[in-house]
Amino acid sequence: MASRARFIALTLIAAAAVGTGTWATLRTLARQRPAPPTRADSRAAGPMDPGAAPAAPAARRIKATLYYVSADGLGLEAAERDVPFADGASEQGKRIVEALLEPAPDGRVSAIPPGTTLRALYLGGRGDAYADFSDGLRAHHPGGSQHELLTVYAIVDTLTANLPAITSVQILVDGREVDSLAGHVDLRRPLPNTRLRAEKGTP
Amino acid sequence: MRAPLTALLLLAAAAPGAAQSLRPAAPYALVAADGRRAIQAAVAGGQDLVRLDEIAAGLQLTVQEDRASKALTVSRGLNVVVLSLDQPLASTGGRVMSLPVAPIRDGQRWWVPPDIVGRAFGAVAGVRVEVRKASRVILVGDVRVPRLAIRQEQAGSASRLSIDISPRAAYSIAQEPRRLLVRFDADGLDAGPIQAGGGLVDGVAIVEPSTVAIALAGGYGSYRSATLPLDAASSRLVIDVLPAGVAGAAAPPAPAPARPDARPQTANPFEPAPAGPPPALPPPPGIRTIALDPGHGGDEHGAVGQGGLREKDVVLDVARRLKGQIEGRLGIRVLLTRDDDRLVPHDERASIANNNKADLFVSLHANSSPIRSARGAQVYSLSPDGLSAEARRQADSPDARPVPVLGGGSRDIDLILWDMAQVRHMAESSALAVLIEEELRRRVEMNAHPVQQAPFRVLVAANMPAVLVEMAFLSNPEDERLLATDEFKMKIVQALYDAIVRYRARAEAQGALRRP
Numbered sequence: 001m002a003s004r005a006r007f008i009a010l011t012l013i014a015a016a017a018v019g020t021g022t023w024a025t026l027r028t029l030a031r032q033r034p035a036p037p038t039r040a041d042s043r044a045a046g047p048m049d050p051g052a053a054p055a056a057p058a059a060r061r062i063k064a065t066l067y068y069v070s071a072d073g074l075g076l077e078a079a080e081r082d083v084p085f086a087d088g089a090s091e092q093g094k095r096i097v098e099a100l101l102e103p104a105p106d107g108r109v110s111a112i113p114p115g116t117t118l119r120a121l122y123l124g125g126r127g128d129a130y131a132d133f134s135d136g137l138r139a140h141h142p143g144g145s146q147h148e149l150l151t152v153y154a155i156v157d158t159l160t161a162n163l164p165a166i167t168s169v170q171i172l173v174d175g176r177e178v179d180s181l182a183g184h185v186d187l188r189r190p191l192p193n194t195r196l197r198a199e200k201g202t203p
Numbered sequence: 204m205r206a207p208l209t210a211l212l213l214l215a216a217a218a219p220g221a222a223q224s225l226r227p228a229a230p231y232a233l234v235a236a237d238g239r240r241a242i243q244a245a246v247a248g249g250q251d252l253v254r255l256d257e258i259a260a261g262l263q264l265t266v267q268e269d270r271a272s273k274a275l276t277v278s279r280g281l282n283v284v285v286l287s288l289d290q291p292l293a294s295t296g297g298r299v300m301s302l303p304v305a306p307i308r309d310g311q312r313w314w315v316p317p318d319i320v321g322r323a324f325g326a327v328a329g330v331r332v333e334v335r336k337a338s339r340v341i342l343v344g345d346v347r348v349p350r351l352a353i354r355q356e357q358a359g360s361a362s363r364l365s366i367d368i369s370p371r372a373a374y375s376i377a378q379e380p381r382r383l384l385v386r387f388d389a390d391g392l393d394a395g396p397i398q399a400g401g402g403l404v405d406g407v408a409i410v411e412p413s414t415v416a417i418a419l420a421g422g423y424g425s426y427r428s429a430t431l432p433l434d435a436a437s438s439r440l441v442i443d444v445l446p447a448g449v450a451g452a453a454a455p456p457a458p459a460p461a462r463p464d465a466r467p468q469t470a471n472p473f474e475p476a477p478a479g480p481p482p483a484l485p486p487p488p489g490i491r492t493i494a495l496d497p498g499h500g501g502d503e504h505g506a507v508g509q510g511g512l513r514e515k516d517v518v519l520d521v522a523r524r525l526k527g528q529i530e531g532r533l534g535i536r537v538l539l540t541r542d543d544d545r546l547v548p549h550d551e552r553a554s555i556a557n558n559n560k561a562d563l564f565v566s567l568h569a570n571s572s573p574i575r576s577a578r579g580a581q582v583y584s585l586s587p588d589g590l591s592a593e594a595r596r597q598a599d600s601p602d603a604r605p606v607p608v609l610g611g612g613s614r615d616i617d618l619i620l621w622d623m624a625q626v627r628h629m630a631e632s633s634a635l636a637v638l639i640e641e642e643l644r645r646r647v648e649m650n651a652h653p654v655q656q657a658p659f660r661v662l663v664a665a666n667m668p669a670v671l672v673e674m675a676f677l678s679n680p681e682d683e684r685l686l687a688t689d690e691f692k693m694k695i696v697q698a699l700y701d702a703i704v705r706y707r708a709r710a711e712a713q714g715a716l717r718r719p
Contacts, residue, residue, distance in 0.1 A: 072574065073572035073573060073576060074572070074650070109573050144676070144677065146577065147573055179548075180660050183499050183505060184568070184661075
């Protein structure tokens with residue numbers, strides 16, 4: 001009985017080793033340069049590889065933490081979603097925000113007006129990012145300071161939580177700086193992430 | 204056995220003027236311009252009844268019984284009300300009204316529910332009649348019978364009596380050897396249960412027609428009084444009964460900063476000349492000007508409820524009411540950053556306050572959340588997130604302690620970058636937010652996160668303590684319903700008013716004034 005259990009364990013270990021080796025080889029080939037397996041950490045993949053070649057396998061996806069409205073409507077809570085992998089913090093940030101702009105998964109409520117699109121995402125030099133949205137973000141916002149705070153910080157927190165290279169985010173609309181989205185939150189400069197995230201986030 | 208009993212009960216209930224057992228009850232008082240008379244009352248089947256002949260005499264009505272049509276007619280001239288004798292119904296002017304109980308005969312006398320007196324007899328007599336069942340008073344004509352709510356609390360060695368008066372009535376206080384008499388300029392008083400007695404007060408009683416008598420216990424030394432407006436129609440008289448050895452004009456025995464209601468309100472026209480020892484001169488007002496900022500306006504509607512209520516309209520309404528209250532009672536100038544339906548840019552809102560040297564800035568808003576269940580009021584002050592890096596550095600540095608800047612025109616206006624104007628007021632803004640939250644909590648539902656900080660645009664450039672008040676959630680159906688009611692709006696107004704009074708007292712107590 002004991003020998004059989006040992007056999008199964010050894011088989012599993014061997015299989016795992018073969019699998020890891022194959023995966024590492026494929027990854028190395030794809031990037032055309034060596035990369036240790038630990039770099040596969042999906043959250044660090046983009047920003048940590050600034051010099052990487054832009055071409056990544058189309059099917060490749062990473063797990064990202066997106067922020068949606070908490071059940072009490074007063075804060076944000078995290079949900080993990082697969083988003084396409086992209087090289088570079090700004091490209092990866094774009095994919096992540098685009099995922100946030102999609103309709104919320106079942107049981108979640110998005111704080112962002114439906115139909116909003118991301119026009120561009122730029123990175124500044126000091127950890128500040130500039131996310132430029134279509135006019136719908138402002139024009140279709142239902143108003144209310146609570147709702148506006150949730151909208152702004154769903155974007156700010158999603159970017160800062162996934163990309164260590166980003167520490168604050170300024171929201172632009174149609175390529176321009178705006179005072180606010182709905183008359184409350186000061187958007188004239190990058191905002192750091194917030195306390196709006198519920199402590200008991202459910203990833 | 205059971206069936207015959209049930210039938211008997213049904214018969215008894217249906218019998219005209221049935222011999223239901225009448226139990227005597229405390230009399231009603233009929234108060235008219237020519238005086239006050241008692242009206243006998245009774246209870247049957249849990250309902251109050253009053254003697255019809257006494258009511259008719261008081262209102263000069265004629266009563267006739269028509270046995271053939273089983274009806275009582277009560278009339279004056281051509282005005283008639285007909286009461287059915289076997290149904291709890293009456294008709295007048297072609298209108299039928301239901302009553303809690305049919306008239307009841309007791310010998311030769313008829314008893315009727317007091318409801319009919321207010322609803323029909325007044326119209327027949329051609330005079331205004333108001334029936335207050337809770338206090339057993341029937342008011343006839345334009346008599347003034349304010350409601351009083353009297354309660355007592357102990358403040359150290361002193362006893363404090365608070366008398367809420369609605370509607371307001373002038374009064375005078377006279378001191379007699381063992382009692383204080385508060386005489387109201389009224390035809391009568393409608394006092395509910397009196398919660399008083401203990402400490403320096405032996406008891407409080409109503410002396411007809413319109414005097415409150417405060418019996419004083421041994422150890423009494425002096426008293427002082429002040430009036431505080433409560434809302435548009437009512438006021439509160441506060442009488443501090445002080446022990447011997449404490450001068451009435453000296454420092455109040457209660458913790459002064461937290462008890463602004465004991466402060467004489469010299470701007471209040473309803474304050475009669477004090478009859479007792481003169482109160483201390485009121486300290487110079489710490490707040491001369493307040494800027495109220497109704498959010499949004501014009502094309503920017505703000506949040507809109509499912510029922511169509513718009514934030515921009517509600518906040519303007521509340522701002523106008525609050526302006527009236529503050530200016531009318533505190534003698535403080537109030538600026539509205541907008542007084543009509545137009546959109547004012549954020550910087551202009553702040554500049555109106557800054558250029559007029561306002562001492563406080565209160566922005567009024569109604570909230571919205573993507574989750575409909577979210578509701579309740581919130582109060583915000585600025586968070587450092589909303590400031591530039593330089594301003595944030597200042598806010599974080601130990602030098603950023605609050606500078607005493609209350610006092611309107613005399614304030615030193617340094618050259619301040621607008622982005623930083625709020626920095627040196629952040630601690631005071633938070634203190635004001637807490638006071639407003641406390642006053643709101645006494646009156647309206649609060650949100651689970653009642654006091655918050657956020658990077659709100661309109662607060663950044665305000666060069667004075669500044670807060671943003673979210674009154675309720677328009678995205679919540681119940682909150683939207685409330686926001687449309689006068690009652691709720693007046694609760695918000697009263698809470699903000701009281702918070703401002705408290706803030707002023709606090710500022711004065713801290714001596715944070717710089718005068719020319």
